Amino acid sequence: MCFLTKCPYVPPHEFNLDFPHLMLRYRAEEAKQGKVPLAGRELTKTDRNGEAAKYAAPLANWATHNSAMRGLMETVAGVHREAVLPRYASQTLMARAQKESVPVNAEAPAYGQRKAVLYATCSMNYNDPGLGWLTRRVLAKLGVETEVVYPGCCGMPQLEQGQIADVVANARKVALAMQDWIARGYDIVALVPSCALMLKLEWPLLVPESDPARPAVDALAKATFDLTEFVVDIAKKHGLAPGLMPLAGPVALHLACHARAQNMGAKAADMLRLLPQAQDITVIERCSGHGGSWGIMKDNFETALKVGKPATRKAAEVLEAAAEKNRQGFVASECPLAAAHIVQGISRLSGSDGLPPARPYHPIEIFALSYDLVRDA
Numbered sequence: 001m002c003f004l005t006k007c008p009y010v011p012p013h014e015f016n017l018d019f020p021h022l023m024l025r026y027r028a029e030e031a032k033q034g035k036v037p038l039a040g041r042e043l044t045k046t047d048r049n050g051e052a053a054k055y056a057a058p059l060a061n062w063a064t065h066n067s068a069m070r071g072l073m074e075t076v077a078g079v080h081r082e083a084v085l086p087r088y089a090s091q092t093l094m095a096r097a098q099k100e101s102v103p104v105n106a107e108a109p110a111y112g113q114r115k116a117v118l119y120a121t122c123s124m125n126y127n128d129p130g131l132g133w134l135t136r137r138v139l140a141k142l143g144v145e146t147e148v149v150y151p152g153c154c155g156m157p158q159l160e161q162g163q164i165a166d167v168v169a170n171a172r173k174v175a176l177a178m179q180d181w182i183a184r185g186y187d188i189v190a191l192v193p194s195c196a197l198m199l200k201l202e203w204p205l206l207v208p209e210s211d212p213a214r215p216a217v218d219a220l221a222k223a224t225f226d227l228t229e230f231v232v233d234i235a236k237k238h239g240l241a242p243g244l245m246p247l248a249g250p251v252a253l254h255l256a257c258h259a260r261a262q263n264m265g266a267k268a269a270d271m272l273r274l275l276p277q278a279q280d281i282t283v284i285e286r287c288s289g290h291g292g293s294w295g296i297m298k299d300n301f302e303t304a305l306k307v308g309k310p311a312t313r314k315a316a317e318v319l320e321a322a323a324e325k326n327r328q329g330f331v332a333s334e335c336p337l338a339a340a341h342i343v344q345g346i347s348r349l350s351g352s353d354g355l356p357p358a359r360p361y362h363p364i365e366i367f368a369l370s371y372d373l374v375r376d377a
Contacts, residue, residue, distance in 0.1 A: 001257050001287070021205075027162030036161045039077040043293055044157030050126030053088035060088045080301035084340045086127040093120045093129035097148035102136050108143025110238035116230065117181045119174075119199070120150035121192040123336055130375050131336075131362055132191055135227065138368050139189075141241050142234050147186070151177035154190075154198040160292050164206060171203040175216035178223075188224045193259035193334045194292075196226040200262060226259060228267040228334060228363055235274055244370045249327035250280035251366060252318035254311055254342060256335035257287060268334050268363045275370045282318050286311040288338035295341060305345050312345035319346065319358055332361040 002019055009015040030036060043049075053060040063069045070081040079085070105111060116139065124132035132148070139146050151174045155167035178188055190196035200221050207217045225233065234240070255266055269283050289308025294300050305312075315331045322329030331346070333339035339360030346358055368374070 001261060004261060004263070024159070024162065027160070028164050029162070031162035031164070036163070037078070039079075040161050040293070041163075043077065043079075044161055044163075046122035046126070046153050046157055050088065050092070050122055054090055054092060054126065057088045057090040074298055078298045079296050080298045082344075083296035083301050084344050085296065086123070086336070086340075088126060089129050091129065092150075093125045093132040094148055094150050096129060096133060097136075102133075102140040102146070104140045104145050105143050105241055108141065108238075108241035110234050111143030113143070113238055114187065114234060115145040115185065116147075116187045116189045116225075117178065118146050118148045119178075119188055119190045119195060119224075120148055121190060121195045122153045123195075124191045125150050128336065131365060134368050134373065134375050135191060135364050137373050138231075138364055138371065141243075141371055141373065142231070143238070143241060144234065146189075147181070149177065149181065154195040156194045156198050156202075157293055159198070159202065160294070167198075167202075168206050168211075171198075171207050171217055172211070172213040174199075175203070175207075175213055175220045178220050179216045182219050182223045186223075187230065188220060189227055189230045190224055191227055192336070193226055193256045193262070196224060196229075197258045197262055199224040226262060226264065226267060226334075228259070228271045229262075229264050231364070231367065232267050232270045232274070235271075240274060241371075243372070244275055245372065246277040247275060247280070247330070247366065247370060249322045249325075249329050250282065250318050251330040251332055252282050252284060252315035253363065254284045254286075254288060254315070254331075254333035254335075254338055256333055256338055259334050260285070268332075271367060272363055275367070282314065284311050284314045286314070288333065288335070288341050289345075290335075290337045290341040292337070295337075304341065305348065308341060308345050309349075312342050312349060315342050316346045316349050329358070330361050330366055331358050332363050332366055334363060336360070336362065 003010055007019055009017040064085045073079050074081045120132055136146050152170050155170040158166040190199055203217050204221050207214050253269055272278055272281050287307060288311055289295060289304040295304030319329040331343055343358050343360045
């Protein structure tokens with residue numbers, strides 16, 4: 001975000017400074033020298049961790065939410081004992097998609113006009129497949145035929161650690177797996193902004209021009225939509241299916257930094273403004289403070305909460321205003337980590353004791369509520 005909105009030395013300035021990627025080069029050099037801590041390397045292996053955890057999801061979830069085990073995890077892995085960690089599911093989104101189908105609304109304006117591959121992402125495949133399935137139901141309501149595909153992680157966790165070779169390997173694998181879908185006219189919809197950013201912008205910067213997979217990487221970048229971007233595109237080009245209802249209360253909508261960095265506009269806000277009587281949407285364009293895997297670490301957790309305090313305060317104000325009118329308030333972010341982090345910050349704010357317990361929402365979940373679609377997982 002400093003490259004996009006803050007730094008005065010970006011092109012066309014003669015310094016031509018891209019500070020985020022300068023820091024990435026530094027991290028890559030650290031990785032080459034073996035300076036990435038073991039815990040950092042292991043925590044970012046999302047596919048391996050998710051595949052292992054699904055076979056013992058209840059035990060894994062107990063371990064990551066048990067105070068004694070969290071103390072041990074803090075000592076051994078450096079993960080702060082109070083940091084909210086994602087839960088694991090016994091059935092992945094891919095596994096459910098292979099067993100079940102979703103009927104597509106033939107009365108929707110977009111029916112027969114659009115079809116999409118949902119790039120499941122490690123987050124929705126392993127941690128919250130219910131949200132991924134709800135997304136499928138929303139798109140089916142809009143008349144969009146969908147398939148769920150997950151060849152592997154986008155590599156954002158490894159990118160944070162400077163493990164560039166691993167990211168490039170993932171880019172090749174995913175791009176080659178998607179090329180046939182793109183050739184058949186499918187849009188590619190990434191279910192998490194960080195992953196959309198990787199597919200659209202980071203992979204073309206990392207995969208060499210001479211690489212045999214580079215044409216597939218470029219094609220994927222052009223075919224990829226962020227989830228909220230895709231819904232807004234459907235609304236503009238085809239129209240929405242009838243049946244949307246007003247929300248039960250106001251929304252504090254945090255715009256994820258990796259969504260903002262896609263230079264596509266505030267698509268999550270645009271999507272929620274498609275709802276009837278959607279004037280009670282407070283857009284928060286401040287960092288949540290989580291910073292990917294950075295904010296859960298023992299040395300960073302308190303700082304992460306402090307950095308996110310302006311966003312947290314704004315969200316708490318929305319909840320307080322809703323409570324005063326006996327209405328439900330919503331705290332939402334396109335980034336699942338940011339949403340949970342903000343809600344945790346709200347619980348720590350002085351003066352928030354009188355607030356009803358909040359839970360994090362994804363904007364697509366709020367859109368589903370307006371269609372009277374509820375989670376079934």
